Amino acid sequence: xxxxxxxxxxxxxxxxxxxxxxxxxxxxxxxxxxxxxxxxxxxxxxxxxxxxxxxxxxxxxxxxxxxxxxxxxxxxxxxxxxxxxxxxxxxxxxxxxxxxxxxxxxxxxxxxxxxxxxxxxxxxxxxxxxxxxxxxxxxxxxxxxxxxxxxxxxxxxxxxxxxxxxxxxxxxxxxxxxxxxxxxxxxxxxxxxxxxxxxxxxxxxxxxxxxxxxxxxxxxxxxxxxxxxxxxxxxxxxxxxxxxxxxxxxxxxxxxxxxxxxxxxxxxxxxxxxxx
Amino acid sequence: xxxxxxxxxxxxxxxxxxxxxxxxxxxxxxxxxxxxxxxxxxxxxxxxxxxxxxxxxxxxxxxxxxxxxxxxxxxxxxxxxxxxxx
Numbered sequence: 001x002x003x004x005x006x007x008x009x010x011x012x013x014x015x016x017x018x019x020x021x022x023x024x025x026x027x028x029x030x031x032x033x034x035x036x037x038x039x040x041x042x043x044x045x046x047x048x049x050x051x052x053x054x055x056x057x058x059x060x061x062x063x064x065x066x067x068x069x070x071x072x073x074x075x076x077x078x079x080x081x082x083x084x085x086x087x088x089x090x091x092x093x094x095x096x097x098x099x100x101x102x103x104x105x106x107x108x109x110x111x112x113x114x115x116x117x118x119x120x121x122x123x124x125x126x127x128x129x130x131x132x133x134x135x136x137x138x139x140x141x142x143x144x145x146x147x148x149x150x151x152x153x154x155x156x157x158x159x160x161x162x163x164x165x166x167x168x169x170x171x172x173x174x175x176x177x178x179x180x181x182x183x184x185x186x187x188x189x190x191x192x193x194x195x196x197x198x199x200x201x202x203x204x205x206x207x208x209x210x211x212x213x214x215x216x217x218x219x220x221x222x223x224x225x226x227x228x229x230x231x232x233x234x235x236x237x238x239x240x241x242x243x244x245x246x247x248x249x250x251x252x253x254x255x256x257x258x259x260x261x262x263x264x265x266x267x268x269x270x271x272x273x274x275x276x
Numbered sequence: 277x278x279x280x281x282x283x284x285x286x287x288x289x290x291x292x293x294x295x296x297x298x299x300x301x302x303x304x305x306x307x308x309x310x311x312x313x314x315x316x317x318x319x320x321x322x323x324x325x326x327x328x329x330x331x332x333x334x335x336x337x338x339x340x341x342x343x344x345x346x347x348x349x350x351x352x353x354x355x356x357x358x359x360x361x362x
Contacts, residue, residue: 146324158340159339163336248317
């Protein structure tokens with residue numbers, strides 16, 4: 001396997017892109033979409049391990065940082081969902097231009113999964129893999145706020161940040177420090193509107209959703225989405241009982257979700273070859 | 277059962293936080309952080325888990341260590357929230 005790194009120009013900025021090239025013939029291209037906030041850091045190792053595993057199986061995997069994140073240019077507060085959708089599109093365009101003969105799909109985790117689905121609809125991706133996607137953007141912000149409140153409680157005995165603080169600061173100053181990330185008003189508004197349900201019904205390709213939860217099934221957590229999965233024959237859900245590795249500092253063995261993903265890719269690849 | 281909430285909480289703590297001990301070994305009045313190694317990341321999971329399990333909402337003013345320090349404290353907190361919503 002080869003590893004390439006480059007900077008991809010987009011508007012007046014650049015994206016840091018890492019490409020995992022397989023040694024064998026390429027059977028597909030996969031663009032990874034990272035989570036944001038602290039979840040990006042905690043999940044980094046798993047995303048790299050997944051890229052290595054899939055490239056061994058013959059997939060060209062592209063990992064990249066959105067603008068304002070990681071090693072790409074810009075500041076977090078200057079970008080929002082539309083910018084990051086353009087970033088994904090730029091990476092998809094680049095990989096498709098180098099190899100048009102194989103299917104191209106997206107794999108995303110948490111916020112990255114929801115973004116991957118939107119991009120898959122907008123850019124006609126052949127398939128999309130969603131690892132524990134953010135279903136409701138508003139609820140997601142509230143959970144991020146709770147992360148700040150728990151940290152404050154552990155440090156000072158009680159939390160000082162409230163939802164009212166956050167909303168009023170967003171309104172008056174146009175930004176809010178959310179767990180060390182400068183959340184802009186634009187990103188806040190975009191996240192509040194973000195809904196997986198809106199895009200899931202619009203996707204016509206193959207879709208795998210891996211539900212990663214210690215206790216409850218995806219269906220019981222999100223009954224409103226179950227009907228869509230029942231209707232669409234090319235949509236699949238796999239349940240994995242695992243700790244939320246995107247929230248944890250220590251190592252979590254994620255080989256099960258990596259193998260589930262690879263097996264599903266193999267099945268849809270075989271189906272594609274049979275129909276060609 | 278008067279201690280049903282305590283037992284549900286212990287089960288939730290073990291399953292949600294992947295602790296390698298049986299739920300019944302968690303003592304009601306032992307500190308969750310000092311005795312069972314629960315950190316801020318785990319506590320966030322616990323908060324989300326409690327909201328799902330008991331159908332309650334943890335408000336901004338509830339984030340006090342006295343509400344989360346032990347199973348007994350958590351159970352008292354859950355009971356108050358359930359009474360409020362009844």
